Amino acid sequence: MDSINEKTPLIPTTEDVSRKSRTRRVHYCLCFITILHYVTTIIGSLVMSEYTFQYISDQEGESSQLNSRHASSGENCSSHQNEAQHKSAQWNAYYEYVEYVPALLVVIFGGVMSDYYGRKLFIVLPVFGTFLQYFATLVVLQYNLHIKYFFVGCVIAGITGTHYTLNVALCGTIADVSNYDNSRTFKIALLHLYAGLGSVVSQLSTGYMIKYLGFTMPCLVAVAFAFLNLLVGLYIPETLEKSKQKPSKDSFYQKLGRFFAFYTSSSNLRDGKVWQFVLCLLALFVIISPYTTKSSMDILYFLGQPFCFTSEEIGWYNSLNGLTIIVSVFLLKLLHFCLNDEIIAILSCLSGIACFCVEGLASGWWMLGVAIGCGMIALNSLPVIKGIMSRLVNETEQGALFANVYVLETLCRLFGSTIFFNIYAETQYFMRGFVYFVYAGFIAMGGISMMPNRVVPSNIRTETGMSIVSSALLVAIDWVIEGIHQRSE
Template structure:
């Protein structure tokens, strides 16, 4: 049998050489340290966002309670909840009204955060980083979040009107939010790691680091409110965290994109078009475009099922039948994040022993559906903790979808693929927050768990698509194998291709047609 290995060997050598050039970039520090800084600053940004979310959600609830019912004896503190279990009392009806007002404010803040300017900014951020480098485009999202948290802190200190925070969220949204920071962090990891399991492992460590940071912040949020007997100092800490991240980005984080990987400068319109490359035929040189489309939709479904969950959980747990305090809410959030990240590492390690990333996505979506269903049915603390336990690994769906897309993307298009993913992430983060809060607002007096059932439905759609992806990959591989042309030598020393004799020897360097 004649099957020349010349071409694939050359391709493999070129790939290794390109990887060596990019991974050997002079960073001024070890590669692992550069990755660590990128992970650390992203953790600071997301932690600041999470702490601010907990603080502003509970601050809004208490402020509305004071404004609407100033004579009410109900007051939330770190250790006690302003909650009435008896649904026939006036106090219970008051807290339902306050829940609705807080949920509506969340809707307006979400609209302000994920505004048109912010979407356009995020569209261009990662793709322009393929031209000018990563470092520059880390800075803008940090500045936006710094301004938002600082202004929210001022609002709390001077007891300004709550409606002002909508404007502050809009300022953050115009600079891309934490979504842009994530996009840049993934681009840095793509610069400094090899495709496949090494990159997947680093992404898994990255997600775990984010989870550990979120675990600590969630746990401390309630205690900070309790210890300071208010919301000002927790909000100030959130501001300091993002400021520290910004300083590290400016003065310490190195440039990770090698000059050989930088694209030529393009116009704004051309760059906008480039963001959509991932959705176009031919983006993947191996005919795997259909995988990109399915993976992006799976990413969207996982986003819808998970992004708005903490926000709704806070309102869910503040009120009847749970009546949790800020401390207990913080502990629950931190426990969920801790279990998620233990589950993330365990799932990545165990699944990589015997299978692929696609099955990790499937398992993640399964745990998401089970956990959300139990939470929607919850009538006791035990059921809430059961939902927490069954949700181990549920946050991996988005991370592994990114890892798979990065794996099948050429090195020169890593920024484009992460920008292409950032677009639906922004849009569906908005849809998730708006939808969850609107549904909760409409059903809080009827059946509050309905919101969680709908989020579980998104996860179920993701499961179906993931099964299609897995089956489609198997069929794709089989079709590639069956179209491989077998070449052997006949008795007359002329090659025979699939039973037909060929008269010349031009087949020599082509064993795949």
């Protein structure tokens, strides 16, 4: 203790005080930006999804139950709405294509260029794009225009990078102000905590706003929050020091090459091997894919039989889901006392498998509650794997790293929109929850991808560790098959 005190200055220098004050300001801004952004985007996406379903239902000559104050489980919710749900799923997929296809290039270059010009620019740009997107959406709602005009806002969001470019910059900012240890994983997980807070607030309030005020007022609220977020984005300090910025004299091909450098040689990594980096990306791909479409899928799933939820009931369910994100971050902190990141990632996958299986078999509120409980730590796999990858990469390459991560997530969104919405549309007639078992299968593949080598603690043999987790996965799969068989009977 004395030796530590001897190395610590008794009187902090002005530079130390300034650095601490700046770091504290960064963390406050990250908190506000993340919460405000998720409040904005969740309100906007809920309004778009539910307005789309309402619009198509009206076009089909049948009114939906979204604005009904006394909708019961059977009222306005019958098999004739299957066609409206089918078309709504297709339109939701179209929104995703129009928004995220142009976003791919923006995310790639946004992440790489943030290592050259800093993080702030790539925080402000997507926040500004979100403001413009929901302003355009507000116009559609105000004048009751055709849902095809939602594409205008989607294109604007796409060319400004969407929230994936924002996440690249936010994660790069965290890497700039944190150490190469579990604290970085936890700080990345805090972004999920802030997202959960934003989700709880927005999901519940949006349901009631839609019920009592219609679609325009919630969208107006989203526009106001987006503008406030833009102001906070302008206030956040730059965290990438000039000494760590890449030389701007690099050619276009040199800059683009930094994006692919992690796949060519282990010398481009701070620690570990190329195959470990690739396995982490593979795990992220199969784990993230279900979560990119789950929120929109839940809306379609709950609007039909046997749930027939109203907008505020959907809000309650999504708010409970948001609470699990908050709880999961604190559980992650506790798990770090006894487990390494790799084992936590596998346990999180098992939690996700259980959650999706129960939700796919659900027939009422109590089973949905069980699903939420089973998935208490499911989302921890995402920040944990990102933290592992961040520790594999040098501090001067964090922007390029997270560009890889969020380009992959953008591809997952496009892939998920193509696959999962179509699976739901084609299978709802014989088993409406079938898509959730497909989700569970993807999560299982992610858990398996995290098993080799570094996944197993040094005091446990690889074969033993893999057999334990594999056995658990087989038990879960057997339980799912049995549940499907019973439901079909």
